[in-house]
Amino acid sequence: MSQFTLNLIFIGLSFALYIGIAIWARAGSTAEFYAANRGVGPVMNGMATAADWMSAASFISMAGLIAFTGYDNSTFLMGWTGGYVLLAMLLAPYLRKFGKFTVPEFIGDRFYSQTARIIGVICLLIISITYVIGQMTGVGVTFSRYLEVSNSTGLWIGAGLVFVYAVLGGMKGITYTQVAQYIVLIIAYTIPAVFIAMQLTGHVLPQTGLFGSLNEGGGKFLATLDQVVTDLGFKSYTGHHKSTLDMVLFTLALMIGTAGLPHVIIRFFTVPKVSDARKSAGWALVFIALLYTVAPAVGSMSRFNLTATMWPGAESGQTFSQPAVSLDAIENDPEKAWMRNWQVTGLLNWEDKNGDGMIQYYNDGAENEALSAVIAEQNLQGNELTTVNNDIMVLANPEIANLPGWVIAIVAAGGLAAALSTAAGLLLAISGAVSHDLVKGAINPNISEKGELLAARISMAVSILVATMLGLNPPGFAAQTVALAFGLAASSIFPVLMMGIFSKRINKQGAIAGMLAGILSTLLYIFTYKGWFFIAGTNMLEDTAANWVFGISPASFGVIGALINFGVAYVVSNATEEPPLEVQELVDSIRVPRGAGDAVSH
Amino acid sequence: MTDKQSSNAYWQANVRIIWICLAIWALVSYGFAIILRPLLSAIKIGGTDLGFWFAQQGSILVFIALIFFYAARMNRLDRDHGVDE
Numbered sequence: 001m002s003q004f005t006l007n008l009i010f011i012g013l014s015f016a017l018y019i020g021i022a023i024w025a026r027a028g029s030t031a032e033f034y035a036a037n038r039g040v041g042p043v044m045n046g047m048a049t050a051a052d053w054m055s056a057a058s059f060i061s062m063a064g065l066i067a068f069t070g071y072d073n074s075t076f077l078m079g080w081t082g083g084y085v086l087l088a089m090l091l092a093p094y095l096r097k098f099g100k101f102t103v104p105e106f107i108g109d110r111f112y113s114q115t116a117r118i119i120g121v122i123c124l125l126i127i128s129i130t131y132v133i134g135q136m137t138g139v140g141v142t143f144s145r146y147l148e149v150s151n152s153t154g155l156w157i158g159a160g161l162v163f164v165y166a167v168l169g170g171m172k173g174i175t176y177t178q179v180a181q182y183i184v185l186i187i188a189y190t191i192p193a194v195f196i197a198m199q200l201t202g203h204v205l206p207q208t209g210l211f212g213s214l215n216e217g218g219g220k221f222l223a224t225l226d227q228v229v230t231d232l233g234f235k236s237y238t239g240h241h242k243s244t245l246d247m248v249l250f251t252l253a254l255m256i257g258t259a260g261l262p263h264v265i266i267r268f269f270t271v272p273k274v275s276d277a278r279k280s281a282g283w284a285l286v287f288i289a290l291l292y293t294v295a296p297a298v299g300s301m302s303r304f305n306l307t308a309t310m311w312p313g314a315e316s317g318q319t320f321s322q323p324a325v326s327l328d329a330i331e332n333d334p335e336k337a338w339m340r341n342w343q344v345t346g347l348l349n350w351e352d353k354n355g356d357g358m359i360q361y362y363n364d365g366a367e368n369e370a371l372s373a374v375i376a377e378q379n380l381q382g383n384e385l386t387t388v389n390n391d392i393m394v395l396a397n398p399e400i401a402n403l404p405g406w407v408i409a410i411v412a413a414g415g416l417a418a419a420l421s422t423a424a425g426l427l428l429a430i431s432g433a434v435s436h437d438l439v440k441g442a443i444n445p446n447i448s449e450k451g452e453l454l455a456a457r458i459s460m461a462v463s464i465l466v467a468t469m470l471g472l473n474p475p476g477f478a479a480q481t482v483a484l485a486f487g488l489a490a491s492s493i494f495p496v497l498m499m500g501i502f503s504k505r506i507n508k509q510g511a512i513a514g515m516l517a518g519i520l521s522t523l524l525y526i527f528t529y530k531g532w533f534f535i536a537g538t539n540m541l542e543d544t545a546a547n548w549v550f551g552i553s554p555a556s557f558g559v560i561g562a563l564i565n566f567g568v569a570y571v572v573s574n575a576t577e578e579p580p581l582e583v584q585e586l587v588d589s590i591r592v593p594r595g596a597g598d599a600v601s602h
Numbered sequence: 603m604t605d606k607q608s609s610n611a612y613w614q615a616n617v618r619i620i621w622i623c624l625a626i627w628a629l630v631s632y633g634f635a636i637i638l639r640p641l642l643s644a645i646k647i648g649g650t651d652l653g654f655w656f657a658q659q660g661s662i663l664v665f666i667a668l669i670f671f672y673a674a675r676m677n678r679l680d681r682d683h684g685v686d687e
Contacts, residue, residue, distance in 0.1 A: 066658075074657035078631045081662045085627050088669045089620045093676075207659060211648020220649025238650040240639065248632050273687045275677055282669035289662050296658040502617075591613050592685040 003405050007146045010409035011416060014184050015161060018177045018420075022165030025173045030453050033170030034101035034432050035269045040175055042276040046283025048175045049267045051182035051417070052425035053080075053258075053284070054291060055131075056138030059185060059418035064390030066299035070237035074296075075247055079254025081285060081292055086259040086494075088281035092268040094501045094590045096277040101269065103262045103429075103493065104437040110500040111511040112583055117437060119515050123492045124262045124433045127485045128426045129467070131263075135423040136471025139416060145345065145395070146412035152472055158420060159468040166424045167460050171270060174424045181417035186290055188414020192398040192407055193294045196301050199401060206297035217316040224317050225304050231319045232307070233366030237300065243545070249556035257486030257558055260494030263422075263429040274593035302393040305400045309336065310361035310385060320374045324358040338399035347389035348396075353381040361385035427467065431460035487526060487554075491518035491561025499569055504587045506569050507579045514569025522561035526554045612683040619675050623668050631661040 027033040040048070058080070066073045098106055104124060108117025136155060143154020165173045193206040201221055203209030214221050226236045235241050258264065267284075268277045308314040313322030330336050330350070342348040350359045356379070362371070364383040374380070395415070398407045435456035440447050447455065492515050499506040499514070506514075527533070529543040541547045543554070552560065578584075589595070634642060639653030647655050680686035 071654055071657060074635065074654075077658055078635060078661050081665055082627065082631055085623070085665050085668055089623060089672055210658070211650070211655065213649075222649035222654075224649070226649075238654050240636075244636060247636050251631065251636070275673065275680065275687065278669070278673040278676060282666060282673055285662075285666050285669060289666060292662055293659055588609065591616075592609060593680050593687050594685045596687055 001405070003408060004148060006405045006409040007412050010406070010413045011147065014180075014413045014417060017180050018161065019164055021176045021180060022169050022173045025169045025176045027168070027170035027172045027453075030101070030436075030449055030456065032172045033453055033456050034428075034436065035266075036170075036172040036175050038270055038272055040270040040272075042271055042280035043283050044179055045175070045267060045271050045276075045280045046285075047182045047287050048178035049264065049280070049284035050287035050291075051178040051185065051421035052267055053264055053288060053422070054185065054418055055422035056135055056142075056415065056419040058291065058295075059189065059415055060138065060391050060394050063295045063299040063302065064393035066296055067303040067393045068388075068390060070235070070300070071240055072242045072247065075251045075254065077292055077296065079251040080258055081288060082251070082255040083258025084281050084285040084288070086255060087264070087268070088278050090498050091259060091265065091494075091501070092277040092281050093274045093593065095265060095497070096268050096271060097274050097590045097593060097596045099269075099596060101266075102432045102436050103265055103497070104433055105441070106500065107496055107511070108437070108441065110583065110586065111496075111506075111508045112580065113508040113512065114442065116496075116508060116512050116515070117441060119512065120493070120496070121433045121437045123488055123515070123519065124429060127261065127488050127493075128263060128430045128433075129470075131261075131485045132423055132426040132430075132463075132467045133470045135419045135426065136467050138419040139423070140471055142412060142415045142419065146409075155468055155471050158416070158423075159464055159471075162420060162424050162427065163461065163464050166427055166464070167457050170456065170460075171266075171428055174428055175270060177424065178421045181421040182287060184410075184417040185414040185421075186287070188410045188412075188417070189291050189298075189394075190294060191410060192401065192403055193298050193301075195403050195407070196305070196397065196401045197297060200301055200304065206294045206301075210297040210300060214315070219317055221304070222300065225300055227317055228304070228307055228311075228314045228319055231370075232311075232361065233363035233368050233371045237303070243551050246545075246548075246551055246553055246556055249552055249559050253490050253556045253558040254486060256494045256562055257490040260489035260492070260497070261485075262433075262489075262493065263425040265493075265497075266429055266432065267425070274596045298394060298397065302397050302400065305397075306388070306393075307361070309339075309400065310359065320378070324360045326358050327352055328357065330359065335402060338396055341399065342392055342396055347387065347392045349387035350385050353384050354379055359384045423467065427460055427463045430463045431456050434459035434463075484526060487522045487558035487561060488519060490558030491522040491565055495562045495565040495569070499566065501587070501590060504584045505578065506573045507576055509576045510569040510571075510573030513572040514565040514567075517568040518561045518565030521564050522557055525549075525557040525560075529554045608683055609685070612679065612685060615679055615683075616676065619672060619679070623672050627665065627668055630656055630664045635661050 031037050062076055065076060095106060100106060104117045104120030107120040108114060139158035140151040140155040143149055143157060144151045147154065165177050194204060197203050197206040197209035200214060201209040201212035202215050203212045210221065212221055213219065214224055222238055226238055230236050268280060271277050271280050310325050311319045312325065313319060330339050339348060352359060360380050362383055395411065398411055435452055439455045440452050495518060496511055496515050528540050531537060531539040545551060635653055635657035642652045645652040
């Protein structure tokens with residue numbers, strides 16, 4: 001059976017499953033549409049949260065980021081998991097007790113201000129829309145690679161599928177589809193990782209294989225990898241090369257950004273009890289960790305396999321002392337067919353610069369005496385593996401390791417599941433903010449339940465259309481939006497929610513001033529280095545470490561924005577009057593679990 | 603004890619548990635995995651050192667343990683103060 005047929009079968013089966021679930025889980029009320037009627041158990045909600053959270057970036061890009069940088073990019077692993085500790089202790093249980101449907105609704109009620117609620121809606125929309133563009137782009141790329149349709153056809157198929165289950169089922173349909181999508185994506189991620197860990201180290205668990213010994217030669221895997229990459233002039237894999245301060249701040253920015261992402265927070269509105277919200281954050285992290293503890297093994301092992309493809313001696317720790325891969329092997333050897341497949345996509349390329357019939361892969365920018373000697377001796381004219389895109393490390397991994405065709409088909413279905421599940425969660429957060437906070441909250445408070453449900457469905461459909469159009473013509477800043485989404489979530493939503501729960505003294509004026517100060521300082525810092533509204537050439541300072549204030553990168557600035565938010569809110573609140581008594585009572589009531597099931601009873 | 607005092611005591615106990623958990627949370631990630639890594643470099647594990655393990659595996663496992671510990675402690679605290687559901 002051809003690879004194309006296999007891909008079609010696996011992707012088709014997974015889609016049939018999602019549509020079946022959607023028809024079974026139609027939503028009939030706003031409570032079902034926004035919060036799945038608060039009937040989702042903590043384990044299942046944890047699984048849905050994991051799928052909601054793990055996007056195309058986690059599934060496809062993260063292992064590649066770690067593969068080519070090593071230890072320094074551990075910040076992504078810790079940053080994207082540590083936020084759940086903050087969620088479980090600082091936000092989720094109290095917001096569940098509050099018992100409403102959206103994040104801006106809490107901001108509006110706690111700070112008794114329509115203005116605060118609208119600022120919350122604007123932050124939510126910027127965060128979620130920038131985030132959803134990346135997902136839709138991922139859907140298009142995966143479709144065009146595996147189903148051999150055009151990028152735009154792939155995008156419309158994906159959009160149509162999300163439309164069916166998100167518009168029909170709302171949170172209820174999305175939750176159960178996400179559970180199925182989690183299972184698809186975790187199987188797709190784990191199977192190739194287990195195969196490769198066994199091939200290289202004999203360990204079944206990639207998590208222990210990472211610290212195991214190589215089957216060939218018997219040296220420690222990480223020690224051999226370090227030696228091979230430093231021989232080739234790259235930085236050592238396990239070494240610490242970046243600024244310590246920026247690593248700490250970037251990790252913290254990702255953690256509080258994660259805890260402030262609205263589409264993640266609303267998942268905790270669906271559980272029956274406050275105690276379930278705490279437990280569910282733990283389960284979410286268990287399911288996330290199944291992928292996140294495997295990712296560093298996938299990254300390092302695919303880096304090793306790639307290097308060993310280019311330098312066959314690398315498997316036993318030898319590089320330059322044995323010949324590099326020959327051009328003839330790349331063009332004719334069936335085991336290297338994957339290189340030819342990926343060259344077509346433009347994500348991988350090579351060029352025999354010195355005309356010796358071999359492709360030498362090394363770091364030609366390195367200042368290294370031993371390397372210079374080899375370069376002179378072997379007459380090398382520069383690195384000949386000219387393009388290696390980070391993203392192929394996960395997608396090409398099964399092919400590099402010569403795994404069977406059905407594994408490749410599963411990886412394709414898994415990549416789509418990761419992108420679609422995150423897109424659906426984001427679209428729900430967007431439609432909730434539009435129909436519940438704008439239409440019902442500000443424009444027409446007397447709208448009937450039926451009318452609001454219709455408004456929610458229409459805004460969902462419009463959001464899908466907008467996201468698809470943006471996915472078809474991704475704005476030039478698509479790659480920069482992660483910094484923007486996390487920076488805004490960290491500097492606006494997380495601090496305002498936390499202060500609303502942990503302080504009774506923060507009032508309307510403090511919250512509004514704090515949010516504006518946090519958002520504006522973060523945007524200013526990001527735009528200074530990345531260009532105004534990400535338009536190339538409009539940046540006021542060059543985006544290099546030497547120019548950053550105290551060495552803080554724009555992606556890490558969310559932490560400083562959050563501190564500014566906290567500080568301004570504190571000072572302004574203390575200079576103005578206390579919040580009204582009923583708001584202080586609201587804070588007292590969300591702090592205790594009792595009475596969460598029904599309307600607030602005391 | 604009045605309701606007000608009891609709920610104050612409940613909240614203070616909750617905040618105390620959160621502080622303890624967050625201290626451990628910061629110690630394993632910012633501490634062992636990044637800032638204190640050079641101090642731990644003598645402890646070797648699988649071809650590298652303990653700090654690397656905390657950065658790529660250990661801290662995530664500790665995070666999970668912390669959340670379940672917090673959830674269990676809070677369930678007990680809820681019952682002790684009569685505010686459970």
